Amino acid sequence: MRPVLGIAGYVLREAASRKFILAFLIGITLVLFVLSLSLKLEVLDGALAATRLFGEEMYLGIRAVDVALRPLFMASAYVVFYGGILFGIVACSDFAPSLLSPGRIEHLLALPLQRWHILAGTFLGVMTLALCGSLYGSVGLWLIFGVKTGYWPIGPLVAALLACGSFAAVYAVMLTTATLVRSAALCAATGFLTFVAGIIAGYRSSIAPVFEEGLSRKLFLAVTAVIPRLSALATASADLAASQPLGVKSLELLLAGVVVFGLGVLAVGLWRFEGKDY
Amino acid sequence: MSAIEVSGLQKTYRSAFRRTGHDALRGVDLTVPEGSAFGLIGPNGAGKTTFIKAILGIVHPTAGTVKVLGGSPEDPSIRARIGYLPERLHLPGAWTATAFLHTVAKLKGHRPDTAAHLRLLERVGLAHAAGRKIGGYSKGMRQRLGLAAALLGSPSLLVLDEPTDGIDPVGRVEVRTILQEEVRRGTTLFLNSHLLAETERVCDRVAILADGRVLREGRLEELARGGARWAVRFAPGADAGALAAAGFQAGSTEGLFHVEAADPAVLNAALDKARAAGALLVELRREGQDLEAVLTSTMGVAA
Numbered sequence: 001m002r003p004v005l006g007i008a009g010y011v012l013r014e015a016a017s018r019k020f021i022l023a024f025l026i027g028i029t030l031v032l033f034v035l036s037l038s039l040k041l042e043v044l045d046g047a048l049a050a051t052r053l054f055g056e057e058m059y060l061g062i063r064a065v066d067v068a069l070r071p072l073f074m075a076s077a078y079v080v081f082y083g084g085i086l087f088g089i090v091a092c093s094d095f096a097p098s099l100l101s102p103g104r105i106e107h108l109l110a111l112p113l114q115r116w117h118i119l120a121g122t123f124l125g126v127m128t129l130a131l132c133g134s135l136y137g138s139v140g141l142w143l144i145f146g147v148k149t150g151y152w153p154i155g156p157l158v159a160a161l162l163a164c165g166s167f168a169a170v171y172a173v174m175l176t177t178a179t180l181v182r183s184a185a186l187c188a189a190t191g192f193l194t195f196v197a198g199i200i201a202g203y204r205s206s207i208a209p210v211f212e213e214g215l216s217r218k219l220f221l222a223v224t225a226v227i228p229r230l231s232a233l234a235t236a237s238a239d240l241a242a243s244q245p246l247g248v249k250s251l252e253l254l255l256a257g258v259v260v261f262g263l264g265v266l267a268v269g270l271w272r273f274e275g276k277d278y
Numbered sequence: 279m280s281a282i283e284v285s286g287l288q289k290t291y292r293s294a295f296r297r298t299g300h301d302a303l304r305g306v307d308l309t310v311p312e313g314s315a316f317g318l319i320g321p322n323g324a325g326k327t328t329f330i331k332a333i334l335g336i337v338h339p340t341a342g343t344v345k346v347l348g349g350s351p352e353d354p355s356i357r358a359r360i361g362y363l364p365e366r367l368h369l370p371g372a373w374t375a376t377a378f379l380h381t382v383a384k385l386k387g388h389r390p391d392t393a394a395h396l397r398l399l400e401r402v403g404l405a406h407a408a409g410r411k412i413g414g415y416s417k418g419m420r421q422r423l424g425l426a427a428a429l430l431g432s433p434s435l436l437v438l439d440e441p442t443d444g445i446d447p448v449g450r451v452e453v454r455t456i457l458q459e460e461v462r463r464g465t466t467l468f469l470n471s472h473l474l475a476e477t478e479r480v481c482d483r484v485a486i487l488a489d490g491r492v493l494r495e496g497r498l499e500e501l502a503r504g505g506a507r508w509a510v511r512f513a514p515g516a517d518a519g520a521l522a523a524a525g526f527q528a529g530s531t532e533g534l535f536h537v538e539a540a541d542p543a544v545l546n547a548a549l550d551k552a553r554a555a556g557a558l559l560v561e562l563r564r565e566g567q568d569l570e571a572v573l574t575s576t577m578g579v580a581a
Binding site: 002003006007009010013014017018101102103104106107108109110111112113114275277278 | 291331334335336337338354355357358360362364365366367368369370372373377381382384385386387424427437
């Protein structure tokens with residue numbers, strides 16, 4: 001396990017030196033900082049009595065804090081889910097191709113590591129980065145609203161973890177692409193394709209009737225059956241963030257789908273990487 | 279014991295869309311004794327880098343066997359005893375040299391030791407730039423850092439692919455000194471360099487690789503030996519006519535003569551004749567070739 005952690009550390013150190021990742025962290029920090037200073041919430045007996053943003057009063061009516069914050073937490077969950085995955089695709093597309101670049105991969109392969117250590121370490125490093133990024137924003141938001149309202153739901157944090165888990169499936173595709181073709185652009189493209197396909201897969205039963213009954217519909221259903229249902233997971237994360245009943249049938253099955261898909265794709269990448277000459 | 283033992287090594291690079299492949303190595307047999315300084319030379323495209331990658335497990339051989347330090351190069355415990363400097367080492371530009379060595383030490387399974395890393399950087403002449411970002415390093419400085427990374431953990435085998443590429447002449451002398459120190463310490467050195475003079479100065483054994491095959495291999499002095507030709511210098515005033523009669527051919531400078539002698543008896547007989555003619559022997563040496571001449575003549579024979 002130590003070599004895997006070593007490679008993960010290598011990836012994280014590399015990430016820390018990327019300016020746009022630092023800019024992203026600074027951006028989140030600024031948003032949280034501005035929000036914490038500009039938003040004033042007055043809570044009386046568990047109800048949100050008044051809201052002021054930049055000193056301007058917002059007439060939202062008097063409602064229970066959990067009900068008043070529900071749309072905000074849902075919107076945040078969607079932003080973290082979709083925005084996080086999209087940012088992750090762009091920000092992390094270069095890590096694996098950079099690690100596999102000539103002159104660097106030979107050096108790594110000559111070190112006392114197994115080949116799978118390098119791939120698993122890269123995956124772990126990127127997932128640690130994604131987890132830290134999403135938790136940083138979510139915990140910040142959770143703390144601000146918690147301190148201002150005294151309402152501490154666990155849902156927004158679970159929603160952030162769900163977004164991370166969903167990104168794992170997308171990054172598995174990107175990492176496997178890097179073992180086939182060492183190109184950051186192609187990694188980003190396949191990640192984006194998986195992301196779009198995942199959104200479509202979440203609505204597969206609604207979209208299926210658009211296709212003519214017969215082979216085309218069966219083909220659509222067959223292809224989308226193996227893709228993780230990202231849009232369904234996004235809805236589930238929003239429901240969790242708002243602490244309301246889940247709209248999806250089984251969150252466990254959706255997560256199992258992400259795990260099976262991710263592991264399957266990673267296995268292909270590992271098989272390719274093990275047999276490749278550098 | 280052999281540090282590297284390669285038998286029947288073949289490597290064919292196949293393209294996904296072509297039936298035929300490119301044969302980079304066509305049955306290489308090579309043994310590198312432990313503790314030796316071994317140089318691999320040959321023209322461009324000879325298969326030298328592929329050979330190095332094969333002995334490190336970076337490329338998978340098509341056929342043949344490779345044993346390094348008595349085991350498989352795929353074995354991490356074997357690779358832990360190898361220091362490797364690739365031909366074009368890509369270094370993370372935003373890191374400092376100490377951070378890079380720290381990470382490599384961890385990946386090699388060693389406990390990172392900042393003081394030891396600084397000593398290593400001082401040894402390769404980078405102490406003044408230890409805290410600077412690698413992105414600002416010159417090509418020679420990057421090579422020095424790569425060498426420092428290869429030397430981490432005092433490896434038993436050093437595999438260096440063009441270690442002095444981009445390093446200035448003074449730096450080359452420094453690197454050569456480091457390599458000679460390592461060999462004296464008992465490290466086996468496997469060097470691939472286009473600079474034949476460097477190989478000649480550092481290595482005691484050499485193999486010539488061309489077109490994926492080892493054409494010649496052996497101790498440097500054996501390969502460089504000119505054969506039965508000797509250079510003889512006599513004191514000024516020697517009788518050139520008498521020396522010519524004894525089999526000596528006049529050389530390019532005064533007092534220098536050349537003689538062909540297949541064995542010591544013939545050589546001594548010729549010298550006795552020269553001394554009998556009043557010539558006073560000042561210097562005697564076997565005529566040899568430099569590595570460049572060895573390579574050129576070997577390539578010429580192979581062609």
